[in-house]
Structures are given as structure tokens and as C-alpha cells.
Amino acid sequence: MPSPEPLAVEPAGRSTATRSVELDAFPTRTRLSTLTDGLRAYGMIAAMWIRSTMTYRASFVMTTVTSFVVTAFDFIAILLMFTHVDALGGYQLGEIAFLYGAAATSFGLADLLVGSTERLGRRVRDGTLDTLLVRPAPVLAQVAADRFALRRLGRITQGLLVLGYGLGTVHVEWTLLNLLMVPMMLVSGALIFAAVFVAGGSFQFWAQDAAEVQNAITYGGNTLLQYPPTVFAKDLVRGVTFVVPLAFVNWLPALAVLDRPYPLDLPHWFAYLPPVVAVLCCWLALLAWRAGLRSYRSTGS
Amino acid sequence: MEAFIELDGVEKVFDVRRRAGLLRREKSQVRAVDGLSFTVARGEMVGYIGPNGAGKSTTIKMLTGILTPSGGRLRVAGIDPARERTRLARRIGVVFGQRTTLWWDLPLKDSYRLMHRMYRIPDQRFRENLERCVELLDLGELLEVPVRQLSLGQRMRGDIAAALLHDPEVLYLDEPTIGLDVISKAKVRDFLRDLNADRGTTVLLTTHDLTDIEQLCRRVMVIDHGRLMYDGALAGLHEVGESERTLIVDLERELPPVVIDLARTVRVEGPRQWLAFPASQSAAPLVSALAARYPVMDLSLREPDIEAVIAKMYAGRSGQ
Structure with a gap:
């Protein structure tokens, strides 16, 4: 450091002191307004992308239908399996459809709303992230709304159809609690997947080509959850319960609705934890995002 | 201010x-x-x-x-x-x-x-x-x-x-x-x-x-x-950079290098000659002096580019 004035010089590796100041600079009121600003910016940018897409109407219809058909093949594969077996991992077709539909719908919602965060690495590499940083709107909202693609509704539609089929087929006593479990599961599941998307996107601030790792967890996790936990090894089930808590998306709540035992010896109330897990995941994802953005702003790459 | x-x-x-x-x-x-x-x-x-x-x-x-x-x-x-x-x-x-x-x-x-x-x-x-x-x-x-x-x-x-x-x-x-x-x-x-x-x-x-x-x-x-x-x-x-502008002159025919007070000839290629003069100086007197003494067909002026100016700045500094 050439300059001797203590006022002008800050240590090169920003200390924890500066960091805590940065956090203190966001009192609760400002955090709330950041949230509303973010949602507002998200809405505006998503609307622009929808209008952009609509300039190629035929292409939009084609890709939406394609997205529907391609994801439908997933479930058709399961249907084909059931022409040869009566149960998969001890589960009937209807039960599998319930699991599948819940996972696919949650994933589809998260993908629609924040799936674009997986493109962050590209924006970092070509420098276009900078153009977002000079706008008066939260960067996460801008990145999440980037290339907002309504065609992803194709996947959600397919998920909801399979879920509907599953709900109509399974033999469950539809008590009020069981009825409430379904929307709770879908919303919490979408939030958990959204958190994974955002955390994965944050990781791309450091490793710009990490989109594949992110895909393995998001798309891979979605595929995993479409089957009952009994078909997987216990260690894997443990991993998706406690490490990347994807099991809370559908397995734990759905198995409680179906009155099935969870392969791990967990207390019953675990089935009602998804909202808590979802909020926790989102909070961690936001911390990761902030750390990533801070790192980008200190390294520029 | x-x-x-x-x-x-x-x-x-x-x-x-x-x-x-x-x-x-x-x-x-x-x-x-x-x-x-x-x-x-x-x-x-x-x-x-x-x-x-x-x-x-x-x-x-x-x-x-x-x-x-x-x-x-x-x-x-x-x-x-x-x-x-x-x-x-x-x-x-x-x-x-x-x-x-x-x-x-x-x-x-x-x-x-x-x-x-x-x-x-x-x-x-x-x-x-x-x-x-x-x-x-x-x-x-x-x-x-x-x-x-x-x-x-x-x-x-x-x-x-x-x-x-x-x-x-x-x-x-x-x-x-x-x-x-x-x-x-x-x-x-x-x-x-x-x-x-x-x-x-x-x-x-x-x-x-x-x-x-x-x-x-x-x-x-x-x-x-x-x-x-x-x-x-x-x-x-x-x-500071002692940079130079270049006047590119097309003469009617091939001639020996132009000799003129205000600039120096840096390159000759057939009837075309390159004259360098300080960038801080106007090109007008040079052009009129040139036109008075030589058969000029066409002229164009090239500004020094930033890289050249900066390179000269360095050269000037290390030379002192």
C-alpha cells in the first residue's frame, strides 16, 4: 500500500469488519423493499421476454408442445414398465403417479420461475452481467427473469396431469390434513428446487462452467424423486434427506399421505417439515448468491 | 467547482x-x-x-x-x-x-x-x-x-x-x-x-x-x-508526446523527396509522399506552402493514434 493515510486505505483482503458493515447496511425495512423491488423488476423483465417470445408465435407453440411431449415420454416409460410388473419398489402405479406428478410439478414451477439462473455463467463469461449491475434493480431478480420461458408450462401441465391421475387412483382417506398436504408439498417443493437452482447459479460466479453440476442436482434430482425411495440404496436416500434435502419435496410428505413407511427411521412429524426446510434452503441460497455476487464484484470474473 | x-x-x-x-x-x-x-x-x-x-x-x-x-x-x-x-x-x-x-x-x-x-x-x-x-x-x-x-x-x-x-x-x-x-x-x-x-x-x-x-x-x-x-x-x-500528424501527398509525377521547412518527408512511394509534422501545429500553412511549390494532385491527413501518442510519451520520458 503506497498511501499512508489510514482514511484512504482499506486492507486488500476485505476483512470481516467490512463485511458486517455491509450486512448492517440492510435494515429490515430495506430488505423488504429489496424484495418488492425484486418482484417488480422480475415481473417487468418476464413480461418483456414473453412479448419477445410472442414475436415468434409458431416457434413458441412448437417448443411448448415439444416440452410437453418430451416430458410425457418420461411417464410413458413408467407406464410401459407397469405392463410387465404390478409394483415398483412395492408401490402401485397410482402411488408412483402421485410421487411423479408432485415432483414434476414442483420442479416445473421452480424451473419456470428461476431456472434461468443456470445461464449465469454465460453472462459472467461474456460480460453482459455488468449491464444488469448498473440498473436500479436487484441482480438476482434480473438474472432469474432472464429469458423467462413460458414454454416451460408444458412440463408443469404434464406434471399436473400425472398428479391428477395419481390423486384419483390412490386409495387414501382424504381428511382435511391430507388434502392440505398436497398444495403444501407443491409450494414447498417448488421453493426447495428454486433454492437449488439459485445456489447452483451462485456457484457459477466462481466456476463459470458449473452448469453441469447444477443440472445433475436439479434435473437429476427431479428424475430421482419420480420413483419411490424404496428402489434406491439407503445411503443415497440419506444423502437426499440430509445433505441436499430433496426428499422433502415429495417423498416425506407424500409417503405420510399414502401411509407408507419412509425407508429411514425418522419420526412421523418429519412429514410436516417441508415448509421449514424450504424457507431454510431459500435463506441459504440467498446467502450463497450474495457471497457469489460479492466475490464477482471483487474479482470481476 | x-x-x-x-x-x-x-x-x-x-x-x-x-x-x-x-x-x-x-x-x-x-x-x-x-x-x-x-x-x-x-x-x-x-x-x-x-x-x-x-x-x-x-x-x-x-x-x-x-x-x-x-x-x-x-x-x-x-x-x-x-x-x-x-x-x-x-x-x-x-x-x-x-x-x-x-x-x-x-x-x-x-x-x-x-x-x-x-x-x-x-x-x-x-x-x-x-x-x-x-x-x-x-x-x-x-x-x-x-x-x-x-x-x-x-x-x-x-x-x-x-x-x-x-x-x-x-x-x-x-x-x-x-x-x-x-x-x-x-x-x-x-x-x-x-x-x-x-x-x-x-x-x-x-x-x-x-x-x-x-x-x-x-x-x-x-x-x-x-x-x-x-x-x-x-x-x-x-x-508531451511530441506526436506527429502525417500529411499524405499525391504529386503529379514521381519526384525526389519534398524539402520543406514545416515538415519532414518520412516516406516516398512513387508519386505519393508522407510528410510528418508536429501535431500541435496547423496543417494549413504546410498545405499552402506545398501547393505553391509542388504539383499537388491530392492530399489527406492522418491523425496520430492514441497508441502512438502514448508510445512517444514513454520514449520521451525515458530519454530525459
């Missing part, structure tokens, strides 16, 4: 990891900006030049709050950009020459409508500013055209308008005339000059084109290796 942009010993150090062997990585530090201090008053129009990798973009990124300085003090309109990036964003305009902020598939006016809402510009203000930009930047016919169909020059004018709709107090332009044809360049320059004169908008522009600076900026700052090498008038820069 009130200092609007203030830098005091600003530094930006990057850690660079280089592969040194199969797994081992060497860490080294690059000082992209190394103790930069200057102030810009409100309403000034400053050219910020330097060779590639000199630290120009890094400076602009710190001024806009994209990058956090590693050291020193930096204020724009009294705001620390790194800490209050979004608050500052409402008061500044940025045009990145190579990266458009316009919406590719939508008509130009839709991008402006987004700015209107995102920056919460009052309706009346927005209408006035848009009208003004449309008139001065000649955008009337383009508002309904999808951005992907615009030429480079049209898009640049569109981008400049987009950066000004919210009445920024300072406008940063990164290579605003790069790749533009002569007419578009002239339009952009005229517009910027008016903007600065009428509205008092502070303008900081980086460029490779010395003509931009010549026509727009009374003050120029040269940066190299992250340090301020020169800060003053453009004419002074030519003196």
Missing part, C-alpha cells in the same frame, strides 16, 4: 491464478488500477484514454459500482458506488459500446418503456426526454422497428437514448463510436456536445478515436498500467 467524481488513491488488485504444471497453480497479483487520484467537476466532459488493458474499464466499473475497489476512496455524487450501487444507478447512465441493453426482438420503443418503469421516471419527464432524444438522435423512424433490424450506428444511438431517459447526472460511455460510419459518428458527437452544453450532464468517455476527444473534450486523461500518465488539454498531450 464542485467535485462530482472523486478518486483518492484508488486501487484494484486482481488475484490471477495461472496453471503451473499439472495440478499446481501459481497465484499472482495484478494491479489493474494502481493508486489513481483525480476529480471531475460537475458538467465537465472528459476523455479517458489509454491502451488496451490499461485499466480504463476497471475504472469505469468501479465508478458505476460494478467492482469494489481494493483500496482508496471513491465517490460519485457523494455516494460510495460499491456500497450503494442501486441508489447510484438512478443517477448515472452507462453505455457499453459493445453490449447493447436494448431488447433484440422487440421494437425500440418497448425498451424505452421498460426504462420508464424500471427507473420510475415520471410520465411527463419521460415523454419530454424521449421526444428530445428522438429528435436529436434521429430515432423517429426507428421506434417501431425491432432492434435486431437496426444497423450498428442506429443501435448505438438507441442505446445512448436509453441511458439518458432518467436524466442521469453523469454519463459513462465506453467506446461510443467504435465501428460506426462517419455520419453516425458525427450524429453521436453532436448529440453529446449538446447534452453537455444544454443539460450540464457530466460525461466521461473512453475511446480509441482521438477525433472523438478532439471534438468533444477539453480535458483528457491518459491512463496506463493503472496509473494516471497525463491529465490536461489534448493539445498538451501532443506536446
Whole structure:
């Protein structure tokens, strides 16, 4: 450091002191307004992308239908399996459809709303992230709304159809609690997947080509959850319960609705934890995002 | 004058990891900006030049709050950009020459409508500013055209308008005339000059084109290796750099090298000769002297480029 004035010089590796100041600079009121600003910016940018897409109407219809058909093949594969077996991992077709539909719908919602965060690495590499940083709107909202693609509704539609089929087929006593479990599961599941998307996107601030790792967890996790936990090894089930808590998306709540035992010896109330897990995941994802953005702003790459 | 942009010993150090062997990585530090201090008053129009990798973009990124300085003090309109990036964003305009902020598939006016809402510009203000930009930047016919169909020059004018709709107090332009044809360049320059004169908008522009600076900026700052090498008038820069302009003369026929007081002949190729003369000097007396004594068919003038000026600056300095 050439300059001797203590006022002008800050240590090169920003200390924890500066960091805590940065956090203190966001009192609760400002955090709330950041949230509303973010949602507002998200809405505006998503609307622009929808209008952009609509300039190629035929292409939009084609890709939406394609997205529907391609994801439908997933479930058709399961249907084909059931022409040869009566149960998969001890589960009937209807039960599998319930699991599948819940996972696919949650994933589809998260993908629609924040799936674009997986493109962050590209924006970092070509420098276009900078153009977002000079706008008066939260960067996460801008990145999440980037290339907002309504065609992803194709996947959600397919998920909801399979879920509907599953709900109509399974033999469950539809008590009020069981009825409430379904929307709770879908919303919490979408939030958990959204958190994974955002955390994965944050990781791309450091490793710009990490989109594949992110895909393995998001798309891979979605595929995993479409089957009952009994078909997987216990260690894997443990991993998706406690490490990347994807099991809370559908397995734990759905198995409680179906009155099935969870392969791990967990207390019953675990089935009602998804909202808590979802909020926790989102909070961690936001911390990761902030750390990533801070790192980008200190390294520029 | 009130200092609007203030830098005091600003530094930006990057850690660079280089592969040194199969797994081992060497860490080294690059000082992209190394103790930069200057102030810009409100309403000034400053050219910020330097060779590639000199630290120009890094400076602009710190001024806009994209990058956090590693050291020193930096204020724009009294705001620390790194800490209050979004608050500052409402008061500044940025045009990145190579990266458009316009919406590719939508008509130009839709991008402006987004700015209107995102920056919460009052309706009346927005209408006035848009009208003004449309008139001065000649955008009337383009508002309904999808951005992907615009030429480079049209898009640049569109981008400049987009950066000004919210009445920024300072406008940063990164290579605003790069790749533009002569007419578009002239339009952009005229517009910027008016903007600065009428509205008092502070303008900081980086460029490779010395003509931009010549026509727009009374003050120029040269940066190299992250340090301020020169800060003053453009004419002074030519003196410091002892740079030369070149007059290219086409004579009627091949002749021995021209001998004339005001310039020296540096190259002869058939009937064409290259005459170098100090950049701080007018070309007019040279041209008239030349025309009086030689059979001149055609003339053209080549300005020194920034790289050459800076190279000379170095040569001059180490020679002393």
C-alpha cells in the first residue's frame, strides 16, 4: 500500500469488519423493499421476454408442445414398465403417479420461475452481467427473469396431469390434513428446487462452467424423486434427506399421505417439515448468491 | 467547482491464478488500477484514454459500482458506488459500446418503456426526454422497428437514448463510436456536445478515436498500467508526446523527396509522399506552402493514434 493515510486505505483482503458493515447496511425495512423491488423488476423483465417470445408465435407453440411431449415420454416409460410388473419398489402405479406428478410439478414451477439462473455463467463469461449491475434493480431478480420461458408450462401441465391421475387412483382417506398436504408439498417443493437452482447459479460466479453440476442436482434430482425411495440404496436416500434435502419435496410428505413407511427411521412429524426446510434452503441460497455476487464484484470474473 | 467524481488513491488488485504444471497453480497479483487520484467537476466532459488493458474499464466499473475497489476512496455524487450501487444507478447512465441493453426482438420503443418503469421516471419527464432524444438522435423512424433490424450506428444511438431517459447526472460511455460510419459518428458527437452544453450532464468517455476527444473534450486523461500518465488539454498531450500528424501527398509525377521547412518527408512511394509534422501545429500553412511549390494532385491527413501518442510519451520520458 503506497498511501499512508489510514482514511484512504482499506486492507486488500476485505476483512470481516467490512463485511458486517455491509450486512448492517440492510435494515429490515430495506430488505423488504429489496424484495418488492425484486418482484417488480422480475415481473417487468418476464413480461418483456414473453412479448419477445410472442414475436415468434409458431416457434413458441412448437417448443411448448415439444416440452410437453418430451416430458410425457418420461411417464410413458413408467407406464410401459407397469405392463410387465404390478409394483415398483412395492408401490402401485397410482402411488408412483402421485410421487411423479408432485415432483414434476414442483420442479416445473421452480424451473419456470428461476431456472434461468443456470445461464449465469454465460453472462459472467461474456460480460453482459455488468449491464444488469448498473440498473436500479436487484441482480438476482434480473438474472432469474432472464429469458423467462413460458414454454416451460408444458412440463408443469404434464406434471399436473400425472398428479391428477395419481390423486384419483390412490386409495387414501382424504381428511382435511391430507388434502392440505398436497398444495403444501407443491409450494414447498417448488421453493426447495428454486433454492437449488439459485445456489447452483451462485456457484457459477466462481466456476463459470458449473452448469453441469447444477443440472445433475436439479434435473437429476427431479428424475430421482419420480420413483419411490424404496428402489434406491439407503445411503443415497440419506444423502437426499440430509445433505441436499430433496426428499422433502415429495417423498416425506407424500409417503405420510399414502401411509407408507419412509425407508429411514425418522419420526412421523418429519412429514410436516417441508415448509421449514424450504424457507431454510431459500435463506441459504440467498446467502450463497450474495457471497457469489460479492466475490464477482471483487474479482470481476 | 464542485467535485462530482472523486478518486483518492484508488486501487484494484486482481488475484490471477495461472496453471503451473499439472495440478499446481501459481497465484499472482495484478494491479489493474494502481493508486489513481483525480476529480471531475460537475458538467465537465472528459476523455479517458489509454491502451488496451490499461485499466480504463476497471475504472469505469468501479465508478458505476460494478467492482469494489481494493483500496482508496471513491465517490460519485457523494455516494460510495460499491456500497450503494442501486441508489447510484438512478443517477448515472452507462453505455457499453459493445453490449447493447436494448431488447433484440422487440421494437425500440418497448425498451424505452421498460426504462420508464424500471427507473420510475415520471410520465411527463419521460415523454419530454424521449421526444428530445428522438429528435436529436434521429430515432423517429426507428421506434417501431425491432432492434435486431437496426444497423450498428442506429443501435448505438438507441442505446445512448436509453441511458439518458432518467436524466442521469453523469454519463459513462465506453467506446461510443467504435465501428460506426462517419455520419453516425458525427450524429453521436453532436448529440453529446449538446447534452453537455444544454443539460450540464457530466460525461466521461473512453475511446480509441482521438477525433472523438478532439471534438468533444477539453480535458483528457491518459491512463496506463493503472496509473494516471497525463491529465490536461489534448493539445498538451501532443506536446508531451511530441506526436506527429502525417500529411499524405499525391504529386503529379514521381519526384525526389519534398524539402520543406514545416515538415519532414518520412516516406516516398512513387508519386505519393508522407510528410510528418508536429501535431500541435496547423496543417494549413504546410498545405499552402506545398501547393505553391509542388504539383499537388491530392492530399489527406492522418491523425496520430492514441497508441502512438502514448508510445512517444514513454520514449520521451525515458530519454530525459
